[in-house]
Amino acid sequence: xxxxxxxxxxxxxxxxxxxxxxxxxxxxxxxxxxxxxxxxxxxxxxxxxxxxxxxxxxxxxxxxxxxxxxxxxxxxxxxxxxxxxxxxxxxxxxxxxxxxxxxxxxxxxxxxx
Amino acid sequence: xxxxxxxxxxxxxxxxxxxxxxxxxxxxxxxxxxxxxxxxxxxxxxxxxxxxxxxxxxxxxxxxxxxxxxxxxxxxxxxxxxxxxxxxxxxxxxxxxxxxxxxxxxxxxxx
Numbered sequence: 001x002x003x004x005x006x007x008x009x010x011x012x013x014x015x016x017x018x019x020x021x022x023x024x025x026x027x028x029x030x031x032x033x034x035x036x037x038x039x040x041x042x043x044x045x046x047x048x049x050x051x052x053x054x055x056x057x058x059x060x061x062x063x064x065x066x067x068x069x070x071x072x073x074x075x076x077x078x079x080x081x082x083x084x085x086x087x088x089x090x091x092x093x094x095x096x097x098x099x100x101x102x103x104x105x106x107x108x109x110x111x112x113x
Numbered sequence: 114x115x116x117x118x119x120x121x122x123x124x125x126x127x128x129x130x131x132x133x134x135x136x137x138x139x140x141x142x143x144x145x146x147x148x149x150x151x152x153x154x155x156x157x158x159x160x161x162x163x164x165x166x167x168x169x170x171x172x173x174x175x176x177x178x179x180x181x182x183x184x185x186x187x188x189x190x191x192x193x194x195x196x197x198x199x200x201x202x203x204x205x206x207x208x209x210x211x212x213x214x215x216x217x218x219x220x221x222x223x224x
Contacts, residue, residue, distance in 0.1 A: 035214070044218050045156070045162070045205060045215060047212065047213040047215065061213065095161055099209050099214075100152060100164075100209045101164045101167065101173070103161035104161065105161055106161055
């Protein structure tokens with residue numbers, strides 16, 4: 001059974017950093033592209049970042065480029081999102097997504113003073 | 114960037130009646146392997162999205178046959194033959210060929 005379990009969400013102040021993790025199981029993690037997608041309260045889904053199976057290719061939404069870094073450790077079956085210089089508008093539920101099919105339950109990031 | 118446009122943005126349907134959602138992409142989703150990587154997902158209230166249809170017309174495991182996907186190139190449609198209460202939520206067409214992968218979604222409610 002495919003499982004994606006996010007962690008690391010928290011309440012932080014503007015300008016601070018946070019690292020999200022996503023533990024994957026039930027499939028060969030290194031074979032799949034992975035996304036981070038976020039959803040602000042009451043709003044629609046917004047794609048954040050994508051990484052290839054071997055980690056060599058990454059893409060970012062313009063809104064997070066230069067502040068967020070996606071990475072993965074295939075030996076640990078774990079996906080990461082390093083978020084720096086956080087802003088109030090980054091407040092959202094962050095989902096780990098196996099591209100095309102499975103979503104995790106999400107982890108909540110709140111940026112507020 | 115690709116633009117995925119869904120219509121309508123919201124839909125109010127009587128139980129047992131059909132529903133249809135259109136999805137248009139600004140670029141062709143047909144890949145060189147001959148496949149079209151256009152999928153439909155439903156986000157029920159308080160839950161993450163769940164895959165319903167993959168590669169235009171294939172129902173994902175456990176998805177009822179009242180859900181049907183069709184289309185090609187840049188125009189796609191999701192049809193629900195008879196809406197049930199559990200179908201309430203936001204429907205997203207998603208593609209995995211270009212970025213970003215999805216548009217604004219279509220909210221379905223029961224009339």
